[in-house]
Amino acid sequence: MENYDIAVLGGGIAGISAAVHAGELGARVCLIEKGQIGGNVFRRRYKMAMACGVPQGGLLFEGMERRERAISSGWLETINEKKVVFKVGNGSLINNSEIMVRSDGRDEIVKAGKIILATGSVPIQIPSMPFDGETILSPDDVITLREIPANILVVGANKTGCELVTLFNRWGSRVFLCDERSHILSGQDPDIIAALEEEMKKQKIKLLLNRKPVSIYKENGRVDITLDGEIKFTTDKIIIAGLQSANTEALEAVRPGLLLGERKEVLVNDRMESSVPGIYAVGSVTGCSPDPLLSEEGGRIAAKNALGKGRTLNMDHVPTIVYTDPEIASVGCTATNGHYKGFRTVEGCFNSNALDHSIITGEIVGLFKIVADKTTKKVIGMHILGSGASEMISLAALTIKKGLAVSDLAALPCGWPSRFQGVKKAARMCLDRLSGKHSDS
Known part of the structure; x- marks a missing residue:
């Protein structure tokens, strides 16, 4: 039996983050994964596919597999540098301090303090x-495709659904997006969602909102589908x-004391502690979306708390990125939900079609929003629609985490021409509203 300070069960982004951070803090760590390190990241390869271009035969898929191996090797190097022991095998809990690892018919017990x-x-x-x-697929099944379908329906206009329709539209498929709600991406800023919906329509993505599937009929490798409202059409996938x-499944031994939610998610507090002493949980096993940024931060918080550091996860400091065309990136409060957290919200908004960078490059679709608290004048939210949004949002997260004022953001230097000018101009619009120079009427 091997003994460790911390054992991490699961080698996706959340598990890697927890293991690496615990290793950096000097802990003896064991990371257990039944398959390739990276977990859900590789089962959701459509994000990588979007960066690789348009497929030509099987070349794109072969290229993605090479990139996967390179990324996996890089992660293995990182955990080795932190002296994390990596074990390949099926892990299952024995109790709150022991994990049974089965690999190639051989069992071993890993014991850990946490x-x-x-x-x-x-x-x-x-x-x-x-x-x-074959015809009815999960998002994980997308990686099995070796041919791009001529027609495809995606049911669910959440982050995953919107990214998938963007991918297949880029690949030349005729794309339908269906959701029983009235708008895509519930919870995002309404103006940004409205702008993205309009852009999707321009890209000939068919939005079927306020609709849900009623019946399907599969024949000859295709699917006849009927939505409520008597909308009927045929699709390939x-x-x-x-x-x-x-x-x-690996948690049966501690199930009696482990509080689970409606979808079997492990319930945790803001310290990532479960109801069983000594057991923490991170990533989508806790019921959150399988989001790399949230998984990484949750892993960091869990590792620190497992070693007695006393940290909490603040969701307002973790950005959300949606890889649509154009991208969406957001962090913190919106102008419409800030009052639930005790803020008096003031918003500055700037349309990117007036940016020097947009005029020069032709990237005219975009929107920048800064949300501030009227009392403290601190930044409490930022929301961006546009090219490069995913690369700008980290600075916004740091701005909120450090409690910086809107004036600090408006004064940041940036190159010319650059997309970041949009952030500065939105910050200046917000300052004007805070000072009463610009009314909301």
Whole structure:
């Protein structure tokens, strides 16, 4: 039996983050993963695919597999540098301090002072449209495709669904996006969502909102589908981008004392502690979306707390990125939900079509929003639609975390021409509103 300070079960982004941060703090760490290190990241390769271009035969998919191996090797190098022991095998909890690891018919027990669960989640099927791996697909099944379908329907206008329709539209498929809600990306800034919906329509992505599937009929490798409202059409593939169910099969031994939610998610507090002493949980096994940024931060917080550092996860400091065309990146409060947290919100907004950078490059679609608290004049939110949004949002997260004022953001130097000018101009608009120079009427 091997003894460690911390054992991490699951080698996705959350597990890697927890193991690496614990290793950096000097802990003896064991990371256990049944497959390739990277976990859900590689099962959600469409994000990598978007960066690789348009497929030509099987070349794109072969190229992605080479990139996967390179990224996996890089992660292995990182955990080795931190002296993390990596074990390949199926891990299952024995109790709150021991994990049974089975590999190639051989069992071994890993003992640890603290255990961090990062076992991820799996897609939930719609009973009327069960996954078949051929025509009715989960997001994870996208990696099995070797041909691009001529027509495809994505059910679910969440982050995953919107990224998938963007990918297949870029690849030349005729794309439909269906959701029973009235707008895509629930919870995002309404003006940014409205702008993205308009851009999707221009890209000939068919938005079928306030609609849900009623029936399907599969024949000759295609699917006849009927939505409520008697909307009927035929498609080659359907991808169900719905809810996820936490992967908790390895936790049976501690199930009696482990509080779970409706979708089997492990319930944790803001310190990532479960209801079982000594067991922490991070990533989508806790019921959050399988988001790399949130998983990475959750892993960091869990590692520190497992070593007695006393940290909490603040969701307002963790950005959300949606890889649509153009991208969406957001962090913190919106102008419409800030009052739930006790803020009096003031918003500055700037349209990127007036940016020097946009005029020069032709990237005219975009929106920058800065949200501030009227009392403290501190930045409490930033929301960006446009090219490069994912690369600008980290600075916004740091601005909020450090409690900087809008004036600090407006005074930051930036190159010319650059997209970041949009952030500065939105900050100046927000300052004007804070000072009463610009009314909301």
